[in-house]
Amino acid sequence: MAKLDLDDDVFGQVIPLIYVLSDSRGETANTVVMAAAAQFGDGSVEIKRLSNVKDVETVRAYFDENFDPDRPSAVFHTFANGILRREIRRELDRRGIPSIDLLGPAVTVISTLTGEEPTRAIGAVYKEESTVQ
Numbered sequence: 001m002a003k004l005d006l007d008d009d010v011f012g013q014v015i016p017l018i019y020v021l022s023d024s025r026g027e028t029a030n031t032v033v034m035a036a037a038a039q040f041g042d043g044s045v046e047i048k049r050l051s052n053v054k055d056v057e058t059v060r061a062y063f064d065e066n067f068d069p070d071r072p073s074a075v076f077h078t079f080a081n082g083i084l085r086r087e088i089r090r091e092l093d094r095r096g097i098p099s100i101d102l103l104g105p106a107v108t109v110i111s112t113l114t115g116e117e118p119t120r121a122i123g124a125v126y127k128e129e130s131t132v133q
Helices: 027-040 056-066 082-095 104-114
Strands: 017-022 046-050 073-078 099-101
Touching (some): 017 027, 027 046, 027 073, 046 056, 056 082, 073 082
Parallel strands (some): 017 046, 017 073, 073 099
């Protein structure tokens, strides 16, 4: 892989860590992160997944125990519940961890196109009765 023209001391030999957070399995976010990471070669990033997040306290406890501020990191997440999404975003912002909402913008666009409100169902793509194709 071609390296960007950056000061090599910024990251050193540390492998960046991508956290994948979800209120369901985390398959959707994990797939997107893996597809993006594949553009940078094997071993370019490490991916850790925290699934079935139901509240901000779970995220807070996880990062209290697992976050290394000296390691470059970011969070990619998919949360169906807008309130939970905002609470978690605030917690990550407070910690200075960049985060990417992978689901919210897509849901907003589809809602605009259809004129319908989203169900905000957790894990909807994996439910048998799902009509998403």
